[in-house]
Amino acid sequence: MLKQLIQSDVHGNVRHSAVQELARGWKKDPDTLPLLKQRVQSDDNGNVRRAAIQELAEGWKKDPDTLPLLKQLIQSDDDKFVRSAALQELARGWKDEPWLFELLYNCAINDPFQRQDNWEDNPRQIALERIIKLYPDHPKTLTLLRDRAENDTDDKVREFAQKKLKQFTQNH
Incomplete structure (x- = not known):
């Protein structure tokens, strides 16, 4: 149900909550990480994208795609809120780099x-x-x-x- 809500609910606040719940409750599900990455890159709602960024940085910091994705968002995303979220997560999670x-x-x-x-x-x-x-x-x-x-x-x-x-x- 959460996967369906993330992909197709018309309300951004519903997709936002579904992203958070899926990431926190079903981290080991093989579909969770790809869904989060998809939301980061393609959701039309900045709040949903920010939630997915925060969950990725917190729960999948060691995934080889997370750091390059965050760097790419900071450098070239059109959404200032997405750039801000990626920047905050990088500074929090990779502060010793x-x-x-x-x-x-x-x-x-x-x-x-x-x-x-x-x-x-x-x-x-x-x-x-x-x-x-x-x-x-x-x-x-x-x-x-x-x-x-x-x-x-x-x-x-x-x-x-x-x-x-x-x-x-x-x-x-």
């Missing part, structure tokens, strides 16, 4: 986010937050903070970076 700083740095500079509503999460800010948290002593962190405080096209990211820059310089 040596390549993560550069991926976050690239996102903090180059993500194409354009704010349409005040409540939206900007992937550039998420990347910047993770860099500050995970890499406060990295030689590029302070330079990046200064750059985003002056040059980010999003007012909220600039304000965030200015606030963090002030705190950062007081603490370091």
